[in-house]
Amino acid sequence: NAGVTQTPKFQVLKTGQSMTLQCAQDMNHNSMYWYRQDPGMGLRLIYYSASEGTTDKGEVPNGYNVSRLNKREFSLRLESAAPSQTSVYFCASSESPVGETQYFGPGTRLLVL
Amino acid sequence: AQSVTQLDSQVPVFEEAPVELRCNYSSSVSVYLFWYVQYPNQGLQLLLKYLSGSTLVKGINGFEAEFNKSQTSFHLRKPSVHISDTAEYFCAVSDHTGKLIFGQGTTLQVKP
Numbered sequence: 001n002a003g004v005t006q007t008p009k010f011q012v013l014k015t016g017q018s019m020t021l022q023c024a025q026d027m028n029h030n031s032m033y034w035y036r037q038d039p040g041m042g043l044r045l046i047y048y049s050a051s052e053g054t055t056d057k058g059e060v061p062n063g064y065n066v067s068r069l070n071k072r073e074f075s076l077r078l079e080s081a082a083p084s085q086t087s088v089y090f091c092a093s094s095e096s097p098v099g100e101t102q103y104f105g106p107g108t109r110l111l112v113l
Numbered sequence: 114a115q116s117v118t119q120l121d122s123q124v125p126v127f128e129e130a131p132v133e134l135r136c137n138y139s140s141s142v143s144v145y146l147f148w149y150v151q152y153p154n155q156g157l158q159l160l161l162k163y164l165s166g167s168t169l170v171k172g173i174n175g176f177e178a179e180f181n182k183s184q185t186s187f188h189l190r191k192p193s194v195h196i197s198d199t200a201e202y203f204c205a206v207s208d209h210t211g212k213l214i215f216g217q218g219t220t221l222q223v224k225p
Contacts, residue, residue, distance in 0.1 A: 004156070031211065040122070042203055042215035043157070050211065058212060090156055097211025099145045099164050104156030 002026055004105035006091050012111045013081045021076040021108050023091030031097045032074035033058075034066060036087040037107075043090065049074055050097045081112045115140040117206050119216035127224050128196055134189040134219045136204030146187040147205040147213070148178055157203065163187065174198070199223045 007022045025032065030051045035043040035058075045058030047066040055066050063085060065077045074093075078085060089108045094100040120135040138144065145164050149157040161172025168180040178189045187204060204216040 033213075040217055042117075042217045043213075044215070045212055048212065059214075092157075094211075098209060099162075099207070099211070101147075101159045101162065102157075102213065104149075104158065106154075106156050 004091055004093055004103055006089075006105040006108050008108060009106070010109045010111075012113065013078075014113055015082060017081050018077065018079050019081065019110075020078075021089055021091075021110075022073070023075065023105060024073045025091075025093040025103070026072065027093060027095075027103065028071070029093035029095050029103075030071070031094045031100075032068065033092040033094075033102065034064075034074070034076045035090045035092065036060065036085075037090060038087050046076065046089075048097075078110075081110075083112045086110060086112045115144065115206050115208060115214045117204050117214055117216035119202075119204055119219045121219050122217065123220045123222065125222045125224060126194055129193050131192050132190065132194050132198075132221065134202050134204075134221065136187045136189065136216060138185050138187065138204070138206045140185075140206060140208065142208050144206045144208055146178075146180060147207070148172065148176070148187070148189050149203045149205060149215075151201045151203065151218075153200070160189070160202070194221070194223050196223050196225060 033048040034046040049068040091105045092102040094102045147162045148160040163180045205213045
């Protein structure tokens with residue numbers, strides 16, 4: 001039981017390049033989330049998926065897209081990376097959206113030059 | 114709109130001393146409250162949460178928090194800290210939508 005896994009662990013991009021961050025969970029959770037963590041700002045929600053087949057914007061969705069590929073997988077895509085997207089990205093999952101514990105992956109460190 | 118303020122960015126404390134990490138929130142509706150901990154180079158894990166009922170909530174590793182509706186606070190306490198408690202602690206609030214709003218984080222530094 002691996003919980004929430006994320007790939008890659010670390011990535012360096014040049015401005016304008018695209019990439020997809022992958023996330024998978026093996027807990028049969030319905031809800032999945034993408035956050036970014038920046039120093040002094042806590043975690044901010046980018047997008048979330050309350051259940052398979054649905055996605056919604058969070059606090060900071062600009063510059064990102066998501067795909068809920070199936071119940072297990074939720075990917076985050078940067079179409080044209082910018083230095084402002086340098087951050088640590090965390091994926092999380094929970095059994096349902098309301099009041100449930102969110103389980104976090106180990107994070108992806110992204111550096112955009 | 115909801116918001117969370119963690120009043121201290123860093124809290125240094127000696128081992129075996131008590132500690133309190135402060136969290137205030139603002140919301141116009143009923144909320145759920147959480148404390149998460151992040152050890153270096155790891156993801157977050159839940160310490161405790163308040164959904165309803167008793168305002169004193171006990172969590173893992175000897176931590177507890179008290180929900181105070183009149184003061185809109187959810188402070189985290191531990192009577193005696195260990196070196197291994199050194200980490201970053203995040204307070205978070207959510208409402209019926211389930212979206213979590215995190216505070217800025219408090220770094221707890223436990224000194225020997």
